[in-house]
Amino acid sequence: MVLAFLAIGCNTASAQKPVVLVFGDSISAGYGMEQEQSWVSLLQQRIDTNELGFRVVNASVSGETTGGGVTRLPKTLELHDPALVVLELGGNDGLRGYPINKIRDNLRQMTRDALEHGATVLLIGMVLPPNYGRRYVSAFEASFHEVASEADVKLLPYLLDGVTTDRELIQRDGIHPTAEAQALLLEDVWPVIRPMLDNLTP
16 A cells, blocks of 8 residues: 655645645556656646646545545544545445445545535546446446535546546556556546636635
8 A cells, every 4th residue: 555645846835725635546646657747746737837826735545445535534634624625536445346335435424524624525436347247337336426416516427537448548557547648637637626726716
């Protein structure tokens, strides 16, 4: 398990900026590449370019499950007091065939914890390969929609859209996007997160 706990571009001035907390797994931790190549680091660059005045903190852990996230999130919220939480977990649960109801309950708990802390939430969904069976795959994907609908939070259904169809953008493990794919991941996130940041700007 690799922890990517990084306040990107943090200095005395930026430490006073409201925080965007990215709380995910290896997809957001920048697995297999330098941290500055990850889509989360590119998000900070895009925020700075648009002079939006937010500081991105990457609290993503490679190999993390929703159960681990439930345990870690409360202290992470207390430490960083984020204005926005980008919740990107569940992929590892699905790949391990964890019970759908448990995944859904954990997503609910993390979403609730972030909202009760006063943060806005962006929930990022995942999809599974078809070999996991139609019933399980459908229920897994639906769990993200259910949680987002119940909590009335924004949902990006699938972060890797447009990447997994091109094998050249996936690392040799067949799972993780390459460094070259990170800009595409940012383009998936940006149209959703930009309006959220605009609404949160003091």
